[in-house]
Amino acid sequence: MVRLKWIHHLHGFIFVLLLLSGLFLYFPQTRTWFNEQQFPLVPFHIWISFLYVLVVFFSLKSVLNHLKRKPYIKYFNIWLNLIFIAIWIVSGMIMYFQIHFPVEIRNLAVSVHGLVTFLILPWVIIHTVGHLIGVKLPWPNWWRGKDPVPQTITENNLERRDFIKFTTIGILFLFIGAGVKWFQPILDVAETGNKRRGYFRIYNVTSDYPKYENEEWSLTIDGLVDQPTILKMEEMESLPSLTIIDDFHCVTGWSVLNVEMKGILVKDIFDAYGITPNSSYVTAYSGDNVYFDTFTLSQLLDEGAMLVFQFDGEKLVHSQGYPCRLYHPLMYGYKSVKWIDRLELTKNRGRGYWQMRGGYDLDGYL
Template identity: 55%
Template sequence: MKWLRIIHLIHGVLFSVMLLTGLFLFMSGTRTWFNQIGFPLVQFHLVIACGYLLLTVASLARVKRYLLKKPRIKKFNFYFNTIFFFTWSISGILMYFQASLPAEIRNGAVVVHDWATFLFLPWVGAHIIGHLFKVHLPWPSWWKKQVPLPPSIQENQLERRDFLKLFGFTFVFLLIGGGVKWITPILSVANSETKRRGYFRIYNVTNEIPSYPNNDWVLKIDGLTNKEVEVSYYDLLRLPSTTIIDDFHCVTGWSVTNVEMKGVLLKDLLKAYEIEVNGEFVTAYSGDETYFDSFVSKQLIEEESYLVYEMDGQPLKSVQGYPCRLYQPNMYGYKSVKWLVRIHVKDSREIGYWQQSGGYDLDGYL
């Protein structure tokens, strides 16, 4: 039927684009590349997902009626896709409105969304290969044709070969999907005995990660202050330190709970160097020479922001912002500028990187 072919084609295009953009968002390298060229990948993924959602909901009943007299494999494909469709939709909605939800629900939604995607990949691959290359899997005739079920199936008495086929296909699909999921690079949690739950997803805006092999890092504090100061890595270590155990939240929905971070309170550094802040706003710059974010001065001083240099008792890893990153406990992770190299005090507020590129909230409060 013509209408079904059209729906199938649009569905295939939307699903393919949605799947690809989702994978690009998951992988740090591709996400960074899209950031560099200024393409709003997150927003594009959401628009495609909404289009896919509307098309699927609008066509569900009609497609189901069409399948009433079709082979069982087509009905299975319909229900299989429908289950994953609702899984993606519900978890995606929870991720979108994650600001109003507890961390456990946010993290659960992210995990479910990821696993649903990767476990569905083998089925997509088999579907594409079958259509493009005319490769037909050895399905039994009662499964791919409109014929009566064998007595053994009707009475739920699977033969040994039927059980082996079912188990074999299921195992292969889970192995492929799970394997693809876990060979993707992630930052593993520390091996120390902590109560941390979750893992960090590394988001950069450039592919070049700043490197300070000889600890030749320097933090510059300037602008509307009574004096300009440069603080080295060793100067920072000599200052009174503070340790905090806190939950790290990302605006995209995931969280890492009970993270132990050690660093220096910014107000303690200012006090130690007798620096007076005479401007209402502060811009924090990253050593990648691209990323920056801005704050009201009191958000960093009175609300006790940290210059973090250790996590879980170890120096920060390069991808975490080594040797020093900003951390404001009351704000989302995008406000925690990695590879912090400059704190510039001003009398006007700048619009930060993600506020310009992604429409994120300027204050970023949780």
């Protein structure tokens, strides 16, 4: 009994850590705050997930044996948890090993992973409140005790009030889960023409966006080049532009399909301004003065990398990198530096922001 009590407390503690870290990752504001504190929230959530699965696996037999002597509400609590755990594990594994799954499956896994987190909240709150402050909900005696099960239940013949109770609880859970839609960070652009599927989740490493206006923004290309160059937006827009429709992929598992992007190839900028590089490596800096990433020069000049200033025929919104962001069609989104304002050619190639803080791949190819 003492062992099971400790298992229960350990399960509850790890579950709360897992739930909170998942919620912190879901909301842009909290995710950004942890980034500012340089706390590795994503690795923390993953390692807590592994620990939680181990605790469940090694305690499951003892818990199920213990349930043989317990009322129905205990069965319900355990099996509800197991169902949600199974959904979390499957969707989480798809997100982690996303490269092996079609985009539609990955997007579904991301949505389901977040949805079940919100669906479990009502039960977590009820369960926690009941244990901590001794509040007992008016469950039927046969459900929370050892009273005989009513004949209407054993014969699967629910009375009207039973039907109303179960329907109300079901609607409550669905209402909480559907409420997720009110909190999703959706990109504020019209979905016309390209019939986009999916939505952008906004991930930043600072809580404030650079307050650029067109006349204030410029792109500096310097470092190991024969002729350092500074370009204003008017000069950028005077160059031949390119419009592509491509899929935007994030390393966390979600994708946005058929995004129309307008911009200028990095190669065309180098050619138009006669920029002669004396190095094979480039560091791209964000205007937030925090984020940066690194590339080989060939990755930017020979693989279709662009400086993008429009999504779907509209200027970028601030959260998406207004007025200009980098985009590499063969790499994950963390390589597409937002608010880009400098390309520095360097002698050696260092690691970027997420390579140092999150262990991300240096090249970030899809």
